[in-house]
Amino acid sequence: MSQPILLLTRPEAQSRRVLADVQDAMGEEIACLISPVLEIEKRDVGVKLDGYAGLILTSVNGVAAAPDLVGRRVHCVGARTGEAARERGADVGVVALDAARLVERILETGAPAPLLHLRGEHARGEIAQTLSSTGIETHEAVVYAQDAVDMTRDAIRLIEGDGPLVLPLYSPRSARLVGKAARPGAKVHVIALSEAVAQEYASVTGRDAEICASPEGHVMIERIAAALRGEIA
Structure with a gap:
């Protein structure tokens, strides 16, 4: 089974930092698409x-x-x-x-x-x-x-597609924007930074999410890496 793709929807600079941290944790480059749903001004x-x-x-x-x-x-x-x-x-x-x-x-x-x-x-x-x-x-x-930013067509195709996808969500607002933009396929694994983020995503999509044990960046990185390896909680 091929490794899932990682989709990051944080603002560009923060998404690139997450990607670097995940690749460091895994010791290898990974397939990733960055499609921010928020832009900081x-x-x-x-x-x-x-x-x-x-x-x-x-x-x-x-x-x-x-x-x-x-x-x-x-x-x-x-x-x-x-x-x-x-x-x-x-x-x-x-x-x-x-x-x-x-x-x-x-x-x-x-x-x-x-x-x-x-x-x-x-x-x-x-x-x-x-x-x-x-x-x-x-x-x-x-x-x-x-400011809200439209999700790219490629990102929507990934979420709604049949392939395995890891989708970390860091805030209730981004969870809502992502949830409203695309209907998640069967193999989308969502990781929420907190219960509030998971609840917001569920309210829009009806889908559950894995919730980080604590709302810390390093915990999210660990869970993303685990999900990419197929170690789903």
Whole structure:
């Protein structure tokens, strides 16, 4: 049986990083098609950071769109977000797996306020509202947009075809866009980063997805590599 094809639908730069990580994990090149369903566009909103005791960043896209981070206290969702913030000179404080756990950790550690959440146009978790309701003053600013992009015809053919395909999905919004774009064939193996992603995909397609044991990038890479080897969970 031939190795499944990998279809990546994250924004171009992130998809290429995933591909490199998967190939490193497998020790070989793999058949892959990149067809982003989201395009990241930075918004120049003139956000001013003076007066804030710390920033909240929930994605590498937020890091890329943020103003100067050198020496600034930053709390992050995801190890990769924290790594990207450090590369830009930030003083990384709390790092959590998801928005809910980030809020919990900030409350536990008593992080100084006020805080500013630099986020995308589409965001989940209501971090600023939740923290502010507990007495930790938190504002938010939209510093990038996640514009929907039509899936390519080749990608649609892969999803709807008869061949084995591994389809990782990283966010509820991308899961919905992919699910609405193509009806999955019998041999499509979907891997969802979280239960929320799997639920969104199921709500559109009626199909189940494998859910990562924890919403971490390295876990997703491990599951993608396993699926490509035929080690389906």
